[in-house]
Amino acid sequence: MKMKNAGPIDLSEYQRLGIKTNSTAFKRCLNAGLLNNIDESFVKEVQEYWKRNYGKSIDPVLNIAFMNLTGSKEIRIKPRQVLRKKILPLFNDYDMSLGYQDKNLYDIMINPGRSPETVLKNVNGTYFDANNNSIDTTEATRILLRYNTDLIIKPSRTNNGKKISKLTFRDGNIYLNGKRINTQDLDRIYTKNFIVQKAMEQHPVMAAPHPSSVNTLRMYTFRWNNKITNLPSFARFGGNHHINDNMETGGLCLGVTDTGKFLNVAVDDYMKTYSRHPTTGFCFADLEPIPKFDEIKQFVKDCHKSILHLDVISWDIIIGFDGKPIFLEANFSGPLWMGQFITQRPSFGDLTEEVLQFVNRELKTTDPTLMKKDRLKKQKKEIDELKKQNQKLKEALEKKDNELKSIKGI
Template sequence: MDARKLLSKVTPSRAGAGEMVAGAPPVVAAQPDDRRAGARPPKDEHNAVRFLIRGHVQNVGFRDFVVRRANRLGVRGWVRNRSDGTVEVLAAADGEVDALLEACRLGPNAARVEHVDVHPTQETLPRRGFRKTRQYEVVEDAAAQRYHRLGIDPAGEAFGPLHHAGLLDTHSPSSVDAARAFWREHMAVDIDPALHIAYENLTGAADPRVLPPTQYRTIQRLFNADKQVKRAYVDKGLYPYLVRTDRQPLNYLRRINGKYFDADNDVVGEHEVLPMLSSRCQRAIIKPSRSANGIRVNLLEFDTDGRAVIHGKPRTLADIERLYGGDFLVQQVIEQHSLMARVHPSSVNTLRMLTIRLGKDIHHLLTFARFGADGRVNDNAGTGGVCVGVEADGSFLPEGFDEHASVLARHPTTDVAFADLEPVPRYSEYVEFVRALHADLLNYDLVSWDIAVGKDGGPFFVEHNFAGAMWIYQLATRRPVFGELTDEVLAHVQHLRDVKAAA
């Protein structure tokens, strides 16, 4: 079926081009902010199709699934999460859009699609390619007007959860003015004050040094290497060569460009892969080499017959290749300390630690623990995990925080009270551990580290990251990201800008 036939099967809305699906709530920010768009077509033409996908479709890799499928089919457009729990796709109404629709009706393995609303529309589309874009919010008109007056962007990175959690319901005009004045002085920008308002409502204290997400992205790009260099550093298969510590998981198997290699870099034939793994381990972690946010991180087990099992289902090597593609890892399961396992034993729970290089010195900025939930293997906030701030002495804050901006005194799965947790053992060793690791990353001055607490109480490297949800970092730890270093960091930002302008 071609795109014209698909469009002929859908009755357009009477309100005309650009309207959402009939019955959908009014929207703010109907277009992505980062558009790279072509010319808008005549108003009487439908040049695109909007899919609104309902069900369990967020935090399951749905957007990445759509991007991969659309780019494979050659469909132009974008996909984004909506704050009401749905996923929205806008696709050019030509070529293989019908095949993309069928793919959206199925979704990735972890998704559960209940319904897909299809609506022909007229929109400005990207000239080429298909991409993820930012979440946008569905809000009632009165709230939308209030947010607009405050300069809050309903398409902002953290707006959805902060709005729903009630952390934007009240604000102090003087605190907002102070935050705006601070960032005008230091970065010559007019900020979105949403995170400052939420921070004050959460902690009871205003702090203009809180770093807004947009300004974090600017700083992160200035401090860190370009995308070409990043390709090597984000490949988890290269960690043993880039991160000089024995305190990291052993890679039993790596698939690189479709070929298999064992821990000694010897090539393994396809028929030998599963027998080799079953002889080395009864259980292991399997994950993509180059993805982040806990996507497709699973437990790989071997039953008594030596069959590979993922999510309780026996899998052949062909099944695994279909799930993970040409590049993935099978690695050792870290034996974690009882302190961390107590909170959620199914996941390897880690400390997210942030470091920065300023001149000759590497500073530790903040730490929070990440605990998985609902029996998942990974601990990412984006898959339901809980973040709990860690103090300078290794003790935990009494309340956790999740990606929905919920404040939690107890773990949602195990009911463990965070206030009852003992401090991280030998915590000062963890700070020195990440500072030493950072010294080897010459291309990166602002780095997040995922560090496990080993069974012996010592630090264990899991992975490094060069971006992050900075709004969660600051709300989970109840502190501005740069703290007492803020003025020094922002002075260095201005220096980097001057150097870049003079180049």
């Protein structure tokens, strides 16, 4: 079935196939032109597979979009909401994730061995030096002014790429993005909970598409059957000359094979594809393979050994100038669903079937703890529903009260 490319969109055609047309995934896929061709027999095959292994039918929008993008009829592509609200909460204890995700605790909680040199920390408004000794603002300023090289400052409890900036030094003064500041200004801008680190020199292969940003590998690991394994990975390249590589700020992502070779087509946050970087014009097909990729894969598996409460983790890894991996961040709720399009592979690969069967069994007896953001959304939805019910009861009581008054002739 070929969908119309022009004129009003008939959402009922999509809804008939089980697609939730109000979802983020549907809107992105539709706008990216990834729902133009629909094979209904393939959709039927998808539903049969998921009912057999997961026990339920699913929204097939990502399977259809994946087919339009790659030409492959991949039944194992997982829906965004199933991954986020069913699969990941079963493997990750999100009550414990808040402690692990604080960048100021990485040296204590993970101790990865190779990471950017920490210059300064701010935890709940208190400054700490690189050895975790608490210091006052005057000493914090002295520490910063000892450096004559670029530093990176960023919030320590978020991973959305916002407020990541460069600190530079000239004539005994501190500059943030070219503007002269002092530590009081940092307190005002970042409030509290941030970290300052030395800027890293990255490998030429990773720098090539967009040299302005610190570009990273997004590596996934999965603890399953008492073994930590690598899941499909991809590279993240910044855009628009930003210093960070986040998709939310204009970055692109490019799939990486298990041997460290890059795919030729990158994807942005809106699921649009690029063979060249839109800022620099760099051709992705010209990228050399990632050096020492097996060493990098082992590095993230070793890092995962320090995190016991979370079984699915995504790692942001810098490739140093020497080709060795440098730990940057750990994430526990990244867009694993989107990674399937970037890597052009299902998120759990050949483990998909047994993972889905496990999830199917567990969900019959377990109500998984959602991520904090999803819990708040769920609570708000429940409160809104109770308010509606309360309003209906009030209206019903008022109606009955008026009826009684009418009977009594009041």
